[in-house]
Amino acid sequence: MTRARPLPSSARPLTVGVAALAAAALLALGLGLSISVGAASIPLEQVWRLMLRPDDSSNSLIVWTLRLPRALVAALAGAALGVSGALMQGVTRNPLASPGILGVNAGAALAILVMVVFLPGLPAALYVPIAFLGGAGAALLVYAVASGVGLTPLRLALAGVAVGALISAASNALMILFEQRAQGALFSLSGSVAGRTWEHVYLLAPWVGVTLAVSLLLARRVNLLALGEDVARGLGARTERDRLIVSLIAVLLAAAAVAVTGPIGFVGLMVPHVARALLGPDYRAVLPLSALLGAALLTYADVAARLIDKPLETPVGILISAIGAPFFVYLARRIHRADS
Template sequence: MGLGGILALPLRSRGWLLAGAFACAGVLALCVLASVRFGAAEVGTRDVLAAFFAYDGSEEHLIIRTLRVPRALIAALVGASLGVVGALMQGLTRNPLAEPGILGINAGAALAVVATVFVFGASSLAVYAPLAFVGAAVAWAVVHLLGSLGGASPMKLTVAGAALEALFTSLTMALLILSQQTLEEIRFWLAGSVAGRDLGLLLQILPYALAGLTLAFVLGRRVTVLALGEDVAVGLGQRTALTRLAVALAIVLLAGSAVAVAGPIVFAGLVAPHLARFLVGVDYRWILPYSALLGGILLVCADVVGRVVLRPQELPVGVTVALVGAPLFVYLVRWRVRS
């Protein structure tokens, strides 16, 4: 069977897939609107519309334009980035449990930020961004290095990632125990949150996230073949080393962007790709965009729930996402053990 035959295996028609993608985009738009509409302060739908079409400088309009709109857009972008990262990692390692929070990427980025705050006292979200990129890149490079010793394999990458995740998390906790000031400065960021993020921060990480998303979508065809196995990919003429390098770059760009702006959110990259795979099959040309849309929906909805369930207090979005992702992770582990 040639490459064209392999990519044609899913029975979903292109028309249905396109219709589903537009439907998901519509749901995401409604979720963003709900995020702008609901929160600790009561804001009516008319106020939301007036803030854009008849801005008068009132308190409600300021809340909408300077706080809620950037927050909703950041949640959607972070969710999309994490969803695509999870899909890429699952395709690369051929492991349904792979995601940046489980394989050490988020933990590496978090450790880089915490260590810098511990040593230098930096406490600005704008400073966190480059640090998170460096931490994510180093973590993924070490995972790949350890997973490639004696020949790369999905199982080796998974074990290496899990071990490094435990190591980085332990080091992060040690630094926080040693410095109460460091803990006070970034504890809300460490829980995973999009609260208090402004438009400037969104514009800062937007180029990196868009570059990562674009690269990931371009690689969809190659990831589909690579997910079938190294031997199959080589037999079909794919330069697997180059593909893995490009996928690694996309992972670093997306994971670094997400962690920089929202902290280490776990399980978002696990849930969205599985939902996408259930809807579209095995073709990563569709799994990746669906993962982006579903990841955005998941994170925006989780943020809304976290704001309204204990109003006027709010739960970090990382906590509400974990309430959905943790049971799915347990189910997948049990399924892997049975199979």
């Protein structure tokens, strides 16, 4: 397993500050582009003006009704997936861990589909809790399968891929058998942020805001868990309790994103590696940077999704997968060579 060593609390403050400011500026520009680009393009300077002083123009209506909530959903979901992946990689000491690889995204999506098909009367406010239960169940199944053959990074990843494929097959079967009932879930599970409204922002923001804040408070515990079981216990950590809490927060973050955007893979895999490459293994720095980079990645991917086949739109999940799949293969080969 990959071992992460925490940096001293005063280590490299300038680098951390510069990286955070650069990521925040990148995200701000991405949000501006997300609001500017579309079937009807709006100049960036006009976007900023309408953000500060909305008026009765059609462009103002487009900004505030269509594009701003979509951009916020992309940023919130990207931040949630980025931090979820970082927490999973820290708590498992596995560089291949992420919500998509460990089956959490697929489990959350299946749970929402079951809710829509069999319990259509339930309110939308239950989307995130139901998705959490599905994601947690999938993660437990992956760990059970991987533990049966020996828990290594590659075996855990392979177990996650296998379980995720099985769950996705179950989702497809439900959509075929209950085609009419499943129509209501297709929009939510499309792996896209297209058409998301303020209702989706209000559904996603509280869950992501609270869990991100909690995850930052847990960063020191993640540092200890990343050192390994014996070292963490020697430093006074209650490893079983801490691992359970961190894992639940990671699953809840991923489930919140899936409940609104559908399963979008590889954000949680790639972003933490970039954050650690920039700032080192200290999760007190990695987690907030993962949130900013994850938000920026999904925001820019959504902008690109609108431009590839304009005026039609490509689901943003496809673009992320096109980048993430080669990254996953590269990591797996590097780990295999290191273990050989």
